[in-house]
Amino acid sequence: MGDLLVFVLSGLVSGALYALLATGLVLSYSASGLFNFAHGATAYLCALTFYELHSGLGWPAVPAALLVVCVLAPGLGWGLDRLMFRRLARVGETAQIVATIGLLVALPAAGLWVVELLADAGAPVRPAENQFGLPGVGPSPAKSWQLADGVGIDSDQLITWVVTALVAVALWVLMRHTRLGLRLRAAVDNRSLTELRGISADRLSSVAWMIASGLAGLAGVLATPLLGLSAHDFTLFLFVSATAAVIGRFASVPLAFAGGLGLGVLQNLVAGYASFAESVTGFRTAVPFLILFGGLLVLTRRARAAGVAAVDPPPVDHLAGASWSRRWGVWAAGAALLCAAFYTVTTPFWSGLLAQGLAVALVFMSFTVVTGLGAMVSLAQGTFVTGAALVAGLLMSRGWPFVAALAVGTCVAALLGALVALPALRLGGRSLALATLALAFLADQVLFQLRWLRNGDAGWPIPRPVFGPVDLSDDRALGVALVVLVALVAAGLTALRNSPSGRSMLAVRSAPAAAVASGVSVLRTKLLLFTLSAGLAGFGGVLYASYNTRITATDFTAMTGLVWLAVVVAAGVRRPQYAVVAGLVFAVAPRVLSDYVTESAHLPVILFGLAGLALANDPDGYCAAVPVRLARRRAAASSRGAAPDPSGAPPPNPRAS
Numbered sequence: 001m002g003d004l005l006v007f008v009l010s011g012l013v014s015g016a017l018y019a020l021l022a023t024g025l026v027l028s029y030s031a032s033g034l035f036n037f038a039h040g041a042t043a044y045l046c047a048l049t050f051y052e053l054h055s056g057l058g059w060p061a062v063p064a065a066l067l068v069v070c071v072l073a074p075g076l077g078w079g080l081d082r083l084m085f086r087r088l089a090r091v092g093e094t095a096q097i098v099a100t101i102g103l104l105v106a107l108p109a110a111g112l113w114v115v116e117l118l119a120d121a122g123a124p125v126r127p128a129e130n131q132f133g134l135p136g137v138g139p140s141p142a143k144s145w146q147l148a149d150g151v152g153i154d155s156d157q158l159i160t161w162v163v164t165a166l167v168a169v170a171l172w173v174l175m176r177h178t179r180l181g182l183r184l185r186a187a188v189d190n191r192s193l194t195e196l197r198g199i200s201a202d203r204l205s206s207v208a209w210m211i212a213s214g215l216a217g218l219a220g221v222l223a224t225p226l227l228g229l230s231a232h233d234f235t236l237f238l239f240v241s242a243t244a245a246v247i248g249r250f251a252s253v254p255l256a257f258a259g260g261l262g263l264g265v266l267q268n269l270v271a272g273y274a275s276f277a278e279s280v281t282g283f284r285t286a287v288p289f290l291i292l293f294g295g296l297l298v299l300t301r302r303a304r305a306a307g308v309a310a311v312d313p314p315p316v317d318h319l320a321g322a323s324w325s326r327r328w329g330v331w332a333a334g335a336a337l338l339c340a341a342f343y344t345v346t347t348p349f350w351s352g353l354l355a356q357g358l359a360v361a362l363v364f365m366s367f368t369v370v371t372g373l374g375a376m377v378s379l380a381q382g383t384f385v386t387g388a389a390l391v392a393g394l395l396m397s398r399g400w401p402f403v404a405a406l407a408v409g410t411c412v413a414a415l416l417g418a419l420v421a422l423p424a425l426r427l428g429g430r431s432l433a434l435a436t437l438a439l440a441f442l443a444d445q446v447l448f449q450l451r452w453l454r455n456g457d458a459g460w461p462i463p464r465p466v467f468g469p470v471d472l473s474d475d476r477a478l479g480v481a482l483v484v485l486v487a488l489v490a491a492g493l494t495a496l497r498n499s500p501s502g503r504s505m506l507a508v509r510s511a512p513a514a515a516v517a518s519g520v521s522v523l524r525t526k527l528l529l530f531t532l533s534a535g536l537a538g539f540g541g542v543l544y545a546s547y548n549t550r551i552t553a554t555d556f557t558a559m560t561g562l563v564w565l566a567v568v569v570a571a572g573v574r575r576p577q578y579a580v581v582a583g584l585v586f587a588v589a590p591r592v593l594s595d596y597v598t599e600s601a602h603l604p605v606i607l608f609g610l611a612g613l614a615l616a617n618d619p620d621g622y623c624a625a626v627p628v629r630l631a632r633r634r635a636a637a638s639s640r641g642a643a644p645d646p647s648g649a650p651p652p653n654p655r656a657s
Contacts, residue, residue, distance in 0.1 A: 005147075007268040013157050013226065015264020016164035017237065020219040022244035022256040023171065024212035029250045031184070031208030032081075032089050034096055035430040038103035040238025042213055043220030044231045046073050048111045048128055050221045051229060052118075054135065056125040061137045065221045073217025074210035081209040086202060093429045094569070097377050102566040106609025108231035113602035128229055136225035156225045163222060167215070168257055175253060184208060232559060236441070240267075240288035242434055243295040263291065286445035293438040296431050297423060331490075331577050339483050342476040351475040352547075353587050358482035359547045361583025362540025364568040365489055365576045370533035371565075372574040373497065374526060375509045377429075379437035380420055381537045382561030386553065387443070388413035388538025389545035390453055393460025402465035402546070410539040417534020421527050440558035448553040459552030462545045478547065485543070489536070490576040505529060563608060570611035572621030581623055 021039060028036050036042075046068045053064035080103070088096045115128045136142070138155040146152045175181035183199055184207070220234070227233045244263050248256030270287050342351055363385055370378045392409035396402065420439050427435050448454055464472040472478045496502045507515040508525045516522060545551040567586050572578030590604040597603065611622075620628075 003272065004269075007272045008265055009153060009157070011265035011268035012261060013160050013264070014267065015261040016160050017219050017223050017226070017260075018241040018244050018263050019164060019257045019260030020167065020215045020222075021238060021241035022248065022260045023253055024215035024219075025242065025245040026248050026250055026253050026256045027184075027208045027215075028085075028212040029245070031205045032085055034085055034088055034100065035242075035250070036103075036212070037097065037100040037238070038107060039212070039216050040234045040236075040241075041104045041107035041231065042073065042076060042216040043223065043238070044229070044234035045076070045107050045111045045220070046217035047220035047224045047227075047234070048108075048115070048229055051128065051134055051224060052115060052125050056123075058124075061135070061140075065137050068221055069214055069217045073213045076217075077209040077211075077213025078206050080213075081206045085209060086205065089205075092375075094371060094375055094377055094573075097430060097433050098566055098569040101562050102570065102609040102611060104235065104609070105563055105566055106606045108234075109602040109605035109609065113600055113606060116600055116602065134224050134228055137221060142225065156222075160222045163218070167218065171253060171257075180207065235559065236288070239434065239437060239441070240292060243288070243292040246292075246295045246299050246431075249299065263288075267291065281446070281449040283446060286442050289438040289441045289445070293423075293435055293442070296427060296435045296438070335483050335487055339480050342479045346476075348475060351479055353591060354584065355475050355479040355482055356544075356547055357584035357587030358479060358486055358580070359540065359544040359583075360564075360586055361486055361580040362482075362489060362543060363537050364540075364564065364579035364583045364586075365486075365493060366533045366537035366540065367565060367568045367573050368493055368576045368579050369536060370529055371569065373502065373505045373509065374529040374533075376526065376529070377433040377436075377565070378420075378530065378533065379433050379558065379561055379565065380417075380440040380443075381533075381564060382556040382558055383420075383440045383443040384413040384417055384534040384537040385541030385544070385556045386448060386551070387416050389462065389541045389551040389555075390448065390460065390553065392542045393462050393545070393551050394453065394455070396462060397455075397460055402463075406539070406542045409542045410535050413538020413541070414531045414535030417537075418527060418531045420534070421530035437558060437562075440561060444553075444557050454553040457552065459550055459555075461550050462542070463549060464546050472546075482543070486580055490580065493576040501528075563605070566611065567608050570608075570621055572623035574620060574624065578621060578623040 021043065025036060025039055028034065028039070049072055050064050050068045053059040053067065054061050084099065084103075088099055112128055115125050118125045136156045136159070138159045142154040142156045144152050144154045173181075175184065183204055219237075223234070223237070227237065240263070241260060244256050244259035247259030247263075248254075267287050270291075338354070342354070346354065363381065366381055366384075367378075370376050388409035391412045392405040395405040395408055400408075420436060423435075464478065466472065470477055470481070472481060497506075504515065504520045505525055505528075507518065507520060508522050515525075541556065545555070548555075564586075568579050568582040571582035571585065586608070589607070590601075593604050593607075
């Protein structure tokens with residue numbers, strides 16, 4: 001009985017934090033239709049600020065917490081709504097997901113970079129990254145009380161319960177007994193009808209985002225003693241709390257709040273009483289993601305699951321019908337120049353860096369398949385990369401040749417993609433993204449912890465192959481080989497897009513009902529896309545690991561996949577050549593910034609994250625925006641040249657002179 005009470009009480013602490021985060025998710029989603037993947041990053045940024053004010057600058061805990069929760073967090077929510085969220089509400093769901101994932105990546109790095117700058121300037125700040133055992137709002141060290149034999153609580157837990165209860169009452173009063181709450185509920189039910197009554201829906205959206213960010217800030221401050229300052233743990237907390245938002249169907253604040261409390265207790269009970277968990281490494285930490293995945297499958301209402309192209313149409317192809325030289329000449333010339341540069345002008349260091357970018361580009365092109373063709377956001381690409389590379393390394397350690405190990409690793413990744421897709425494909429949009437991310441975290445916590453697969457912390461060596469006189473241990477030879485492979489894959493994906501199968505995929509993306517009426521199997525097409533994308537990610541992953549000459553189970557985690565998605569979609573996910581640009585930028589940009597701007601490792605992460613925010617203005621990416629702008633300039637120039645003379649006189653005849 002004592003153990004049960006301990007599990008329940010500790011579960012209510014984490015459940016209270018889940019409830020606060022889930023309530024903020026529901027409020028922001030109801031007001032704007034956006035699922036904010038960066039909600040946990042907001043909580044982390046507020047926790048970081050509270051820690052530096054309290055422990056670094058010496059502020060008392062309560063004033064520091066009030067400043068963060070009542071001023072900083074709402075101000076951040078208001079600013080993001082004005083600068084970003086209102087625009088994102090008008091673009092497709094894929095761009096919405098990726099932009100908020102970019103914010104998830106950028107906010108923690110921005111906070112840590114500011115701390116670095118303050119430390120360099122001599123400010124009395126504390127080291128902030130991955131700090132644990134930190135003081136909270138209450139006494140430090142925390143006071144403890146014994147409720148019964150073996151059952152106790154401390155002051156941090158008590159403060160969390162009391163504050164959460166007060167917030168629950170305040171939210172109930174706000175939503176049910178105030179004019180603002182009535183207007184917020186009206187905007188949730190019917191935004192257009194609310195505007196017809198003369199109420200600004202945009203202003204209500206700003207209020208909702210301010211409240212949601214305030215709740216995230218409160219959760220961050222209260223979670224500081226529990227989670228410390230780990231951006232990774234705060235992000236995991238967000239994705240677990242998303243289960244509570246699913247319980248509330250992203251519409252009911254009371255259900256989401258109650259779901260968060262129940263989720264915390266259930267998580268502790270399952271982890272504490274599941275006896276088989278002792279023999280499964282990582283199972284206890286994976287329980288929240290099992291609950292998230294199961295909750296998404298059971299509670300999510302099925303909507304349009306094939307994609308969002310009906311509200312996210314593809315950009316106009318301004319080179320449609322053009323000759324091969326005009327369409328591909330620039331890219332072919334760039335590939336030829338890159339091959340020549342490997343043996344003429346690049347140093348060994350830059351040859352290796354460019355080869356790394358080309359290897360990453362192969363992985364990035366897998367997003368072109370699943371997101372560009374299928375309009376499905378998969379957050380499990382890092383899992384496919386790791387799985388394929390670990391299997392290839394295992395086989396090569398048993399004496400298999402590189403090509404055979406590469407083929408088997410690619411097939412294993414494709415099979416893993418099919419296994420991920422089968423239960424998840426009934427979902428769509430944000431639910432599919434969350435489901436694939438939950439499965440990716442499960443793979444990190446359980447699958448890749450198997451000793452025979454991971455080979456401990458050392459991982460597996462993956463030596464570069466030798467084909468006759470061609471030794472790919474030379475970065476120059478590897479770079480040229482990767483240019484050829486990238487060109488072949490890009491040509492294959494372009495041919496697939498223009499083939500009857502590709503047109504079927506685009507039909508499923510834009511109009512699944514019409515595709516079914518035409519005899520196209522939606523499920524089979526989506527399964528094919530997922531499987532092909534996973535296989536391509538695995539193929540690129542083995543080559544990427546071969547570039548590094550080793551693979552470990554922690555090289556490409558689920559969080560790595562989030563950064564990859566933000567980078568490639570910001571460049572443009574509809575064309576494979578844009579993924580190549582994204583891969584080269586991903587490899588080269590950090591080094592350029594380190595050499596010419598700052599040595600901080602946080603600035604490249606900030607820029608990669610902020611690149612996703614540009615989708616609010618250019619939903620198809622910055623590479624796709626270039627031909628669009630050039631076409632507009634040509635059209636404007638031609639229209640000016642064809643404009644008639646206002647005087648009505650005919651244009652002069654050049655032959656007359």
